[in-house]
Amino acid sequence: MTERFQPALSLLILAVGALGPAALAAEVEETGPPLVESGLVQLEVGRQRAPIGYSLTVVGPLFALQPMVARLGGALELGPLGQGHTLKLDETEFRFGPDSPALTEGEEIVSLSQPPRVGEGGLHVPLDLLDSTYGARYGLEFSWQAETLQLAVIQRPPREVAVSVDVVRVQGVSTVVFQFSDKPRYRMVRRPGSVELQLTGDRLRYGRRPSLPDAGLVRGLELEPRYVRLTLAPDAVAEDYTLERPFRLVFDVYRGANRAPGTAAVPPPPRPSDDGIRTIVIDPGHGGSNIGAEGPAGALEKELTLQLARTLRSHLERRMPVRVVLTRNEDAELPLDTRVAMANQQKADLFISLHLNSSPGQSAQGAETYFLNLVASDERAAQAAAAENADPLTDLQLILWDLAQSHHMAESQRLAGLIQEELNEALELRNRGVKQAPFRVLMGAAMPAVLVELGFLSNPLEEERLTDPLYRSRLAGALVDAVSRYKAIREGVPPATQETLR
Amino acid sequence: MNRRAAALVVGATAVLAILALAWWSTAGRQTVDTPIRQEPQPVSSAELINAELYFPNTAGWLGTESRDLPAAESAEDRAAQVASELLAGPTAPGHVAPLSEAVELASVHLSSDGVVYLDLAAAQLPAPPVSGSRGELLVVYSFVNSILANVPEARGVVLLWNGNQRPTFAGHVDTTRPLPLERKWLAKRAS
Numbered sequence: 001m002t003e004r005f006q007p008a009l010s011l012l013i014l015a016v017g018a019l020g021p022a023a024l025a026a027e028v029e030e031t032g033p034p035l036v037e038s039g040l041v042q043l044e045v046g047r048q049r050a051p052i053g054y055s056l057t058v059v060g061p062l063f064a065l066q067p068m069v070a071r072l073g074g075a076l077e078l079g080p081l082g083q084g085h086t087l088k089l090d091e092t093e094f095r096f097g098p099d100s101p102a103l104t105e106g107e108e109i110v111s112l113s114q115p116p117r118v119g120e121g122g123l124h125v126p127l128d129l130l131d132s133t134y135g136a137r138y139g140l141e142f143s144w145q146a147e148t149l150q151l152a153v154i155q156r157p158p159r160e161v162a163v164s165v166d167v168v169r170v171q172g173v174s175t176v177v178f179q180f181s182d183k184p185r186y187r188m189v190r191r192p193g194s195v196e197l198q199l200t201g202d203r204l205r206y207g208r209r210p211s212l213p214d215a216g217l218v219r220g221l222e223l224e225p226r227y228v229r230l231t232l233a234p235d236a237v238a239e240d241y242t243l244e245r246p247f248r249l250v251f252d253v254y255r256g257a258n259r260a261p262g263t264a265a266v267p268p269p270p271r272p273s274d275d276g277i278r279t280i281v282i283d284p285g286h287g288g289s290n291i292g293a294e295g296p297a298g299a300l301e302k303e304l305t306l307q308l309a310r311t312l313r314s315h316l317e318r319r320m321p322v323r324v325v326l327t328r329n330e331d332a333e334l335p336l337d338t339r340v341a342m343a344n345q346q347k348a349d350l351f352i353s354l355h356l357n358s359s360p361g362q363s364a365q366g367a368e369t370y371f372l373n374l375v376a377s378d379e380r381a382a383q384a385a386a387a388e389n390a391d392p393l394t395d396l397q398l399i400l401w402d403l404a405q406s407h408h409m410a411e412s413q414r415l416a417g418l419i420q421e422e423l424n425e426a427l428e429l430r431n432r433g434v435k436q437a438p439f440r441v442l443m444g445a446a447m448p449a450v451l452v453e454l455g456f457l458s459n460p461l462e463e464e465r466l467t468d469p470l471y472r473s474r475l476a477g478a479l480v481d482a483v484s485r486y487k488a489i490r491e492g493v494p495p496a497t498q499e500t501l502r
Numbered sequence: 503m504n505r506r507a508a509a510l511v512v513g514a515t516a517v518l519a520i521l522a523l524a525w526w527s528t529a530g531r532q533t534v535d536t537p538i539r540q541e542p543q544p545v546s547s548a549e550l551i552n553a554e555l556y557f558p559n560t561a562g563w564l565g566t567e568s569r570d571l572p573a574a575e576s577a578e579d580r581a582a583q584v585a586s587e588l589l590a591g592p593t594a595p596g597h598v599a600p601l602s603e604a605v606e607l608a609s610v611h612l613s614s615d616g617v618v619y620l621d622l623a624a625a626q627l628p629a630p631p632v633s634g635s636r637g638e639l640l641v642v643y644s645f646v647n648s649i650l651a652n653v654p655e656a657r658g659v660v661l662l663w664n665g666n667q668r669p670t671f672a673g674h675v676d677t678t679r680p681l682p683l684e685r686k687w688l689a690k691r692a693s
Contacts, residue, residue: 290673291632292632292673293632293634293637357636358636358637359558359633359636359637359640360562360598361562361596361598362560363562364560364562364636368636370635437635438675438679438681440670440675440676441674443676453634453635453636458637
């Protein structure tokens with residue numbers, strides 16, 4: 001559903017509201033597992049008890065989320081009809097859809113036992129959603145007693161997570177690496193001159209403790225069981241990212257705008273530029289009844305491209321100051337021309353269409369990146385184009401087409417080349433190279449536009465990889481590295497970070 | 503000539519006639535078991551023209567097959583011959599037919615400006631089968647390249663489906679404009 005339709009959707013949801021929750025519930029019930037019963041159950045938080053709405057489907061119980069938020073904390077933003085909702089716990093945003101059994105936290109995608117549904121007291125969510133949000137962030141445990149219809153919420157005893165800390169200083173950048181024995185539950189609080197990692201429900205046990213380099217950009221490092229605080233030099237900036245297996249949290253600390261004389265090779269924050277990259281439109285290929293390619297084990301291109309697009313958006317927004325818009329954020333059918341029209345309407349600086357490939361047989365593998373084939377590729381093709389130009393209407397179409405495309409052709413090729421390089425390097429995929437093709441979804445884009453085929457679903461091995469969220473995160477990381485390099489070239493500044501998010 | 507010799511001549515003539523009939527019935531339907539030039543040809547080589555056909559292969563490229571086809575009366579007929587050969591399927595291992603057996607050639611039209619309009623039809627398929635972009639490119643350029651390589655009068659190919667021109671063939675490749683020859687999809691070694 002596009003943002004253009006949101007006013008209409010708002011009116012629609014008001015109309016549905018006027019009809020009463022039952023109408024909305026009836027509409028949502030059609031898509032979820034069959035309902036067995038519904039009513040009220042007791043929510044126990046400490047010594048307090050309160051009734052909350054509950055539904056039981058053939059899959060399991062769901063509980064009203066709004067009263068839970070009122071008691072446990074956080075903020076809930078309900079999206080318009082058919083769109084996603086956001087549960088914000090401190091700095092962390094969890095997004096989930098009305099009809100989708102999935103929860104996203106940044107680039108992470110968590111599968112749920114069943115999708116949320118509307119019932120008594122508003123939106124009902126399954127237990128695993130509560131575990132993945134309040135459980136992971138606040139260390140809460142949810143205990144459901146079906147016999148007595150009671151949902152008890154208890155605070156888990158703190159978990160001890162081992163951590164080692166390293167600090168290195170290279171070419172004016174101080175890098176602080178925290179390596180954990182298990183992924184801790186934490187939130188990050190940034191204040192002027194410091195960054196604080198506050199543990200939520202876990203305690204840290206320190207192994208290796210570093211000594212800080214003299215006159216470094218990290219002036220202090222407080223290592224406590226419940227928090228870690230980095231005190232920074234007055235003009236220092238700290239960027240953070242995470243790495244997996246084992247889980248690591250990394251801070252790159254460098255000088256900001258007021259860098260000291262003589263220091264060099266320091267990546268300053270991107271400066272505003274007329275040629276800057278501010279808005280990126282990501283297009284998850286296919287959707288709705290147009291499923292795209294299907295793997296031998298049943299993986300669908302339309303589903304994986306949507307998950308990849310969401311992960312890529314999360315990576316991009318975290319890594320650089322850009323606005324990222326998805327052409328679709330749900331399983332919806334969208335005409336190709338509408339996708340590129342959205343990019344034009346959003347005044348996007350880049351358009352990236354994500355696809356997964358297939359071909360006859362199962363042996364084809366690897367990634368390939370396309371940009372539009374605008375120019376006829378051989379003499380006879382040029383003759384064909386010349387023949388077309390004899391028709392005045394076609395001539396006009398060609399002129400308009402050329403105006404929209406030719407200016408961006410070289411930039412599209414440059415972006416495609418960077419994407420292909422990063423995919424090859426980061427993932428050791430078979431290099432199928434950069435190619436031109438007359439893909440409809442790239443036609444008429446008033447910005448550099450590429451179509452990336454991130455692997456062959458027809459290849460069983462690649463299908464298995466592509467269904468792994470970690471692998472998809474690595475793919476997204478490679479794409480972010482490419483966009484970062486492209487952005488730096490366009491803006492005349494170094495890339496946002498030298499590391500690849502993996 | 504005695505009666506025994508006459509019987510031998512009649513018998514040999516009958517065998518030759520049966521062989522000629524068998525060849526005639528299988529000409530134009532090439533299979534792995536019956537390659538086109540295994541038997542002596544009843545027509546002169548001047549009436550055959552060698553055609554280069556491009557079939558999708560299992561490695562994701564277009565593989566080449568060479569076939570001798572009867573000389574066509576017109577460029578339009580030659581384009582139809584080529585398209586029919588592609589639909590009939592490949593003979594080389596590792597090659598696959600671009601479309602299923604349910605698809606047939608409805609019509610071919612060569613315009614005065616050298617554009618071949620190739621109408622593919624399948625009663626049970628309102629649209630071409632969906633695949634990944636590479637699969638679609640291979641299907642499209644199997645027809646485009648094969649026709650343009652063998653019909654010198656043609657400069658571009660427009661693919662139609664059940665009589666209609668579609669925005670894309672099957673969701674990726676634009677088919678609103680004539681497509682020119684693209685050799686980059688050919689496998690580096692002809693199969």
